[in-house]
Amino acid sequence: MSTATVALQDKETPAATMVEMCSVRLGKMLFGVPITHILEIVGSTRPQPVPLAPAFVGGLIHYRGDVLTTVSLRQLLDLPLLEQPQDLLVLESSGGCFGLLVDSVGEVLTVSAADHEPNPSILDERRRALFDGAYKLKDGLLILLDPEKLDPMRLSAVLA
Amino acid sequence: MDDLTREFLIESQEGLDRMERCLTDLEERPQDAELIAEIFRAVHTIKGTTGFLGFKRLETLAHAGENLLGLLREGKLIAGHEMITGLLQLLDGLRSILKTIETENAEGDDNDAALISRLKELQIPVQAVPPPVQTEAPVKAESPAQAETKKRTHDTAGSRSASTPRAAKAVQSTVSAPASSGASVSAAPAPVLAAPAPALVQPVAPVPSTSPEPKTPAAAQSGASQPRVQATAAESTLRVDVAVLNRMMNLVGELVLTRNQILQATAADPHMTMLSRRLDMVTADLRESVMKARMQPVSNIFGKIPRIVRDLSQSLGRRVRLQVEGQDTELDKSLLEAIKDPLTHAVRNSLDHGIEPPEEREAAGKNPEGILKLRAAQEGSHVIVEVTDDGAGIDVKKVVKKAIERGLITASRLAQLGEREQMQLIFLPGLSTSDVVTNVSGRGVGMDVVRTNVERIGGKVEIDSRFGKGTTLRMRIPLTLAIIPALIVRSLKQSFALPQGALSELVHISASQAATAIEWIENVPLYRLRGKLLPLVFLDRLLLPGVEHKAASERDNFIAVLDADGRRFGLVVDGLADPEEIVVKPLSAVLKDIGLFSGATVLGNADLALILDPGAIAMRSGVALSEEEAVHNTEKENESGVAAASSIEYLLVEADGRKAAVPLHDVLRIEQLPFQRIEYVGCRPVLNFDGCLLPIEDSGGVLSTAQGNSQAQIIVVVCREGKRHVGIAVSHVLDVAAGSDLFDAGTTQQSSGVTLLKDRVTGVVDLSNVAPLPAAEQAQPEWSQMGETVA
DSSP: OHHHHHHHHHHTOSSOOEEEEEEEEETTEEEEEEGGGEEEEEEEEOOBOOTTOOTTEEEEEEETTEEEEEEEHHHHTTOOOOSSOEEEEEEEETTEEEEEEESEEEEEEEEEGGGEEOOOTTSOHHHHHHEEEEEEETTEEEEEEOHHHHOHHHHHHHHO | OOHHHHHHHHHHHHHHHHHHHHHHHHHHOTTOHHHHHHHHHHHHHHHHHHHHHTOHHHHHHHHHHHHHHHHHHTTSBOOOHHHHHHHHHHHHHHHHHHHHHHHHSSOOOOOOHHHHHHHHHHTSOTTOOOOHHHHHHHHHOOSSTHHHHHHHHHHHHHHHHHHOTTHHHHHHHHHHSOOSOSSOOSSOOOOOOOOOOGGGOOOOOBOOSSTHHHHHHHHHHHHHHHHHHHHHHHHHOOOOOHHHHHHHHHHHHHHHHHHHHHHHHHTTOHHHHHHHHHHHHHHHHHHHHHHHHTEEETHHHHTTHHHHHHHHHHHHTOOEEEEEEOTTOEEEHHHHHHHHHHHHHHHHHIIIIISOOHHHHHHTTSOSSEEEEEEEEEETTEEEEEEEEOSOOOOHHHHHHHHHHTTSSOHHHHHTOOHHHHHHGGGSTTOOOOSSOOSSSOSSOHHHHHHHHHHHTTOEEEEEEETTTEEEEEEEEESOSSEEEEEEEEETTEEEEEEGGGEEEEEEEOHHHHHHHEEEETTEEEEEETTEEEEEEEHHHHHSTTSOOOOGGGSOEEEEEEEETTEEEEEEESEEEEEEEEEOBOOOHHHHTTSSEEEEEEOTTSOEEEEEOHHHHHHHTTOOOOHHHHHHHHHHHHHHHHHHHHOOEEEEEEETTEEEEEEGGGEEEEEEEEGGGEEEETTEEEEEETTEEEEEEOTTOHHHHHTTOTTOEEEEEEEEETTEEEEEEESEEEEEEEHHHHHHTTOOSOOOTTHHHHOSSOEEOOGGGSOOSSOOGGGOHHHHHHHHHHO
């Protein structure tokens, strides 16, 4: 862990390395997705469920002529599913595009890399595989999500 | 890389592809001057352009090849086996340099000296000593283009004088052929000349003194006329980046989706109907054109095969004759690419495992020369590509034994499979019947690759083999990748798309009938379809196992009777929606792994639907392909083939309560239009249709019935009759039926237009009886009669 902090400090030497994060709500939790990875935000969607699909798949969505597989963050974190439509982030990862279903999308926050800390060691293994540390905000924590780690292909490999 | 170089690369590669095809043909017809001229042109063009672009290494090699080919073209040498091998080496050499240029934008600095000296050796006819002129000639070249031709004639003249006295004639004919490429070489660097060691000289048979002479001028002539033909072809064609075509295809796909949505949204609005129909037609036409633009003949990939066969049969010690059929069958470019590897694999397999060595074949009482047959043909919405050999065949018992040995299948599962299905086990990864792994095949990977590649593009692959007799590998490739007709079915409150290719019929079983109509053997549901038991698969139970589902007797049931390559079963769904032309969108790998869905699509109502894969559903549910069914299927195919050949299809229409039939072949369109659109020329009803006047046949009295009701809509069947079009007014369009069905209904007589009036049963409308415009009304009693009624 100490090496990780050192590495981070190295990066942030030019005093203010600011990152823009799209804040996302899921229940009471606040997550952040780097806006550089977001292609589009689609409000209130109802994805088409896919029978026999892995549990984390939230269904299919029609996005600009393509059919995207969505990942349900609630399913991933074993939270109860909601009845109401969810917001969707269209994310880009090295494996292609996919959707991330969240309760609601909030404003874009500018956070300082100095406020980032890696995952705490007491976090369970599954969440450690999904989260990428957290930013300390004035009024709470912003959990960093890395689109690469949420790619459905990778998830099916990790969670299998 | 600049555009010029890129274009040069593309053109050269095409030229070399042609050259490769010609070379393998040349081996069979060594005297064919056309082929030699074609090969010469390919090399010559490369040489010409390359000097211009400054690729010295390429130029030197091409030049050496050209010298040799020049002799061939003049008929001084004949294309023996050694010669072909040498030329193929030249081809490979040129290709590898082109490849290097493509990747590194430079020629690389490998040495071609060995190859060039080999080509030099081949120039020496059997008894000749290397003439000194030959080595000097290239060095002495003075001026571009012209000198190029002169030089060639010069050096051939030199060598010619050493061998045969007919040199002068041959030389003249060469001179008459202009050096086609204007940008030809100036002083060509002297090819590196390793003095040919006499022991290495491969004797080439001397020119037979009779045959080549008349051919030589022909070669020269074709050499001169061909470029002109190509020039005109070049003007009417255009090189288009495949990426652009792909993009166009995607956009057309989007347009089809939007059209579907518009059609659904406007269905209720009569004002929009005409517009949306028009959109519908234009979209369909556009789609067809774009698809056509992407079509390429299979000869593009078949062309590579002769070379493979040649090389492999040599290294494996086989004697093989290649037969190719259906070269001009066309297939989507991307699909063509996708079957290239499977085809090569199949050919390799046939040569390595199929066709036996000549001695073995003779011992088995076969012709020592094996036959490898490639066939491509279009069957409906599929293209069939077959690789057939008359070799040893596959021993099913061996396949089965291996499969069990490797633990690829359990004995109990195996017992359920018929022989033909057992044969398909050969496609399982890791299964090879070969006891030895050779560098050609035998690793058990090939067949798996064949299947995966073909299935990836929505195709099917199967193998038929008779032990000792031969093997056929059959690939069924869909014509298009992207758009297929499908029936939309409902289950689990969701829509699913069922490709119509597999659908043979639909059966509706209401809740009240379900208890008796669906029979059970323990927990296996069955339905008696015309006296035969049809295994049923409930879609909801398949997709959501472990949940209580409504019993069949508590809901409506629709059985979609599917035939997934000989596996016949009924898929039970809760509801049916309209058939739609769907645009197939690929699924992400995660969802593809489920195995039951071949893609997803967006429906007209903007809903998403998963596309069901009937074959996979059959496999998952354990529906087997029984021997009996297989036989039944082939019978059915034969029958339908016969039926298609002997009968025509008819459009059944109803006019004023009477039925009539119009040959479907003649029907161009069916138009629904307001009655006001009908106008009269004298007393003849006509329709202004797309700017031309269409005489309307109304022996059914539909128009007179509609008369007076200004809101009335009438239906006009627009038909083709000879060179003109005629319309038939009808009240309903009923169905399409085959002619034989009509005979069943007891109407064997060809009837005329009038019979519509007096015939009770279905009569065939005789279109030629519809009077031409302007009509002599008096001459047509039925029309004058009509006129009175209308007036």
